[in-house]
Amino acid sequence: MKQLLLGNAALARGLYEAGCSVVSSYPGTPSTEVTEEAAKYDEIYCEWAPNEKVAMEVAFGASLAGKRSFCGMKHVGLNVAADPLFTLSYTGVTGGIVICVADDAGMHSSQNEQDSRHYAKSAKLPMLEPSDSAEALEFTKRAFELSEEYDTPVIIKMCTRVAHSQSVVELGERVLPETIPYEKNIAKYVMMPGNAKRRHPVVEERMKKLTALAETTDLNREEMGGTELGIITSSTCYQYVKEVFGDRASVLKLGMIHPLPVQRILDFAAKVDRLVVVEELDDVIEQHCKALGLSVSGKDLFPVIDEFSQNLVAEKLGQPIPESKPLDEVLPVRPPVMCAGCPHRGMFYTLSKNKCVVLGDIGCYTLGAVAPLSAIESTLCMGASVSGLHGFNKALGKEGEQHAVGVIGDSTFMHSGMTGLANIAYNQSNSTVVILDNSITGMTGHQQNPTTGYNIKGDPAGKSDLESLCHAMGIHRVRVVDPYDLKACDAAVKEELAAEEPSVIISRRPCVLLKYVKHNKPIIADAEKCRGCKRCMGLGCPAISMRNGKAVIDNTLCVGCGVCEQLCAFDALKSGEV
């Protein structure tokens, strides 16, 4: 049956058809839907793990037990899981392991633009790279076969445009692999020096075999056309190249991006007059070609920054591009904003008002850095708000401790914030951490996490209690505030910054977009009373704007959270009751 599937959904279908049994992932754009879609198949056990390292180790355990397993993550997630990844390369697998990493060239929803292909090279693992949904499905099945045949985890590299594009796929049946019984194998699975020394040569030998495979596999294919120009490419770049050239150029399309073939590339190069590599981000294929002594163009023409498109490929390779006429007018930009009624807003307003130095983290609340709140002063990676705050305070002493806070979401705290908090408690910086607990993983589209009490299917599950957790880690001052209550937020921030010991403020209210959250009637703006002081505008709420010098409320956006009402000194903003 033909169906239009998102690249990520097609990959999930591949997991189903390949008989994958266990899936453990941490959400991250653009990888999240793989696991969400996999969870729709009752035959696959799926879960959200607290972080990517845990997810990969779960996949390892399932493989050890003889089952096919999977973990998926975004590019920066693989940094977190890099520890198990490199040694998993040594142990190899029992049941096949497939790891999906989704890059985000163009940084649609990421803090950096790293190229995950370097991981395949340095961890010495095969990496497949699909160019559309049909390949995402097919390559996933092939990846499990390769994993078991070559005794190695296999990485599937997605990118935003493949992960988040729908294209046509043909669905197949689920085929369960033969059951592999668990067997104790200390030499293969206990990676202490003596054993690891014997496994490393196995890894090197495996790479040689995989390189031989790259020479012949149909995962790589030659599409001969005009021979004036030969292009080596993969992933979504292949689509752009074909869009521009059709059959006018010859293409070596690489589906297996590591290890790269040698003879096959030399043969292809010999058939064309001019050789060009078209690859997003770093010059991985190009450097390989250059090491083979080939004269090749690549990053001399194409950028190492941002994603590509058909016009870019056309322009850089001397082809015409269509005429384009933008409107001759400076238009206001429309960056993403915190939603109307977002529970984070009240806390950020409070932190901004108290002139706190705020070390931020990864999530919706990173938008607290945007004007007019401009409340976040650093964002590095998952968990860095908490550990960074400790360093900031150790460096500045009281000067830091009385003004600086770290803000981190509930899911991010469980992912990487806990260890930083343990450090604060252990090494005693007088730090104030604010956990912005909106009871969900928000930015990636509402995934459950260990603090929500529900699993990936929305069924009741175990629940980590944040208050007890902080207490148990050695933090004595733990208090909960409602971020819709500005007075309570202000008191909490002032008191905890002044306190002579580490503290945690849990700013708790569920995300306003959650289905179970009831909205109040919109706030009513009284034009008679409004003096146009613009104090409410300091909240950066998309539901409030000024018209003819008076505050007006957008009824389609306002959820009646009442935070603006608390700010108005003239009673011009009144709740519309429930």
Place this chain on the structure above:
Amino acid sequence: MVHNIMIVGVGGQGSLLASKLLGHLLLQEGYDVKVSEVHGMSQRGGSVVTYVRFGDHVYSPVIDKGEADVIVSFETLEAARWIGYLKKDGKVIVSTQEIDPMPVITGAMSYPEHLVDKMRAAGVTVDAVDALTLAEKAGSAKAANLVLMGRLSRYSDFPESAWQEAIEACVPKKYLELNRVAFAEGRAEQ
């Protein structure tokens, strides 16, 4: 021959349902189809764009500058923002709804005036629809996406039955009637 439709708007306006519906329709009509969506951070009230491409064989999942046959915009400013993606003789279907972006909310800029006229003056064919009012008439402001799909259907050769079948396949049963009415409002309104 590949046809290109862009759906643009503000994150949260319901463009994902519109692209799902188009994807379903085009696949049923026997085309190769690619639909490229935006997930993640941009969805939070930012400028969003969905590309829908169909033809005998579609390679690139994205539409580039100067390539779109039609831009369907859920919001006026967003239509103006993406106008450079339109083909020379392309068409814009735009909802007259205006949503202030943050620079306007903070007072740093004002919402540009007379954008529809300016687009027309630039030689673009613009079909401006009060989709919000029509959607409210149909029963919910949230059905503006279906009003716009109804409007788009007027410029397509596909039979209305094919559109209706796609609506039925993509919309939850509970909201089917509402969406049907909204579609009809968009298709009928002059």
